[in-house]
Amino acid sequence: QEQLVESGGGLVKPGGSLRLSCAASGFTLSNYYMGWIRQAPGKGLEWLSYISLSSSIIYYADSVKGRLTISRDNAENSLYLQMNSLRVEDTAVYYCARRWGSDDSFDLWGQGTMVTVSS
Amino acid sequence: DIQLTQSPSSLSASVGDRVTITCRASQSISTYLHWYQQKPGKAPNLLIFAASRLQSGVPSRFSGSGSGTDFTLTITSLQPEDFATYYCQQSFSTLYSFGQGTNVEIK
Numbered sequence: 001q002e003q004l005v006e007s008g009g010g011l012v013k014p015g016g017s018l019r020l021s022c023a024a025s026g027f028t029l030s031n032y033y034m035g036w037i038r039q040a041p042g043k044g045l046e047w048l049s050y051i052s053l054s055s056s057i058i059y060y061a062d063s064v065k066g067r068l069t070i071s072r073d074n075a076e077n078s079l080y081l082q083m084n085s086l087r088v089e090d091t092a093v094y095y096c097a098r099r100w101g102s103d104d105s106f107d108l109w110g111q112g113t114m115v116t117v118s119s
Numbered sequence: 120d121i122q123l124t125q126s127p128s129s130l131s132a133s134v135g136d137r138v139t140i141t142c143r144a145s146q147s148i149s150t151y152l153h154w155y156q157q158k159p160g161k162a163p164n165l166l167i168f169a170a171s172r173l174q175s176g177v178p179s180r181f182s183g184s185g186s187g188t189d190f191t192l193t194i195t196s197l198q199p200e201d202f203a204t205y206y207c208q209q210s211f212s213t214l215y216s217f218g219q220g221t222n223v224e225i226k
Contacts, residue, residue, distance in 0.1 A: 103210060
């Protein structure tokens with residue numbers, strides 16, 4: 001079945017870096033825009049970024065622009081999020097999601113990976 | 120940036136109740152508005168896309184309406200499995216955003 005599985009989360013010190021991965025299975029990643037959304041503990045959802053099929057179109061939320069970089073490897077059916085200069089407030093569960101349809105909702109989500117930024 | 124404001128932030132309801140959640144956008148977003156359900160410890164699940172279109176596999180007791188700036192998610196006859204947090208999301212702008220969420224609790 002169609003599935004997204006995130007990995008790469010963990011504990012990192014403030015100022016550190018982390019690279020998250022999202023592996024797609026059961027469908028062809030290259031046919032879809034993909035995005036990242038996060039959720040801080042006990043808080044709501046925050047959209048972070050999305051990337052087009054060929055990586056030619058990329059957008060970031062203002063809150064993370066310049067520190068996060070989204071990328072994809074269609075041959076590997078994988079999506080990535082490089083996170084630099086991490087702050088305590090970046091602590092959250094990070095979800096990858098598939099953008100779908102002409103109205104651009106997110107119809108398929110991974111289970112999430114936890115990132116904790118703490119000294 | 121487009122802000123989405125949901126109301127109420129939380130509500131208590133009983134099984135069988137009709138529940139209505141609203142989402143107001145800070146500017147017109149046509150029908151680029153989607154609704155998600157999230158249960159504790161789980162990823163969000165798409166319920167309604169394009170304001171009023173039911174996602175495949177979602178029970179028909181869920182419905183959405185609205186356009187422009189005002190949108191509504193309605194659950195007719197609330198079921199035990201519907202107790203969860205609901206979020207709206209806009210994709211009209213190139214910078215997406217979510218509402219703050221509405222927690223539906225058991226009365």
